[in-house]
Amino acid sequence: MNNKSSYLNLLGLAYRAGACTLGEEFIVKEIQQGRAKLVLLANDTGKQTSKKIRDKCKSYEVPCYVVDNRDILSQAIGKEGRVAISIQDKGFAKKFMTLLDESNRG
Numbered sequence: 001m002n003n004k005s006s007y008l009n010l011l012g013l014a015y016r017a018g019a020c021t022l023g024e025e026f027i028v029k030e031i032q033q034g035r036a037k038l039v040l041l042a043n044d045t046g047k048q049t050s051k052k053i054r055d056k057c058k059s060y061e062v063p064c065y066v067v068d069n070r071d072i073l074s075q076a077i078g079k080e081g082r083v084a085i086s087i088q089d090k091g092f093a094k095k096f097m098t099l100l101d102e103s104n105r106g
Helices: 003-016 024-032 047-059 070-077 090-105
Strands: 020-022 038-042 064-067 084-087
Touching (some): 003 020, 003 070, 003 084, 020 024, 024 047, 038 047, 047 064, 064 090, 084 090
Antiparallel strands (some): 020 084, 038 084
16 A cells, blocks of 8 residues: 555544544634644645645644645545645654655655
């Protein structure tokens, strides 16, 4: 199994485990309150939303990865039209970063 499908499978697992937050405003709140450990952003997110989330991540030092498009992200969690997902669990966040860093290198 390649890293791309691995991270998508892990995303589905994290969502079912209740370790994810969906929705721009909720994600921003999670970042500000220090609960977001990682943010995944779809590569086809609108400029305004993308800038808002990236800026929050940068100012609160939360890793932010631009990944696949909204359809692939949404399919992984079984919810339509999702452009951003934050991960609250440290263990899940660490594994995501490992998988995504490896796929970016390979």
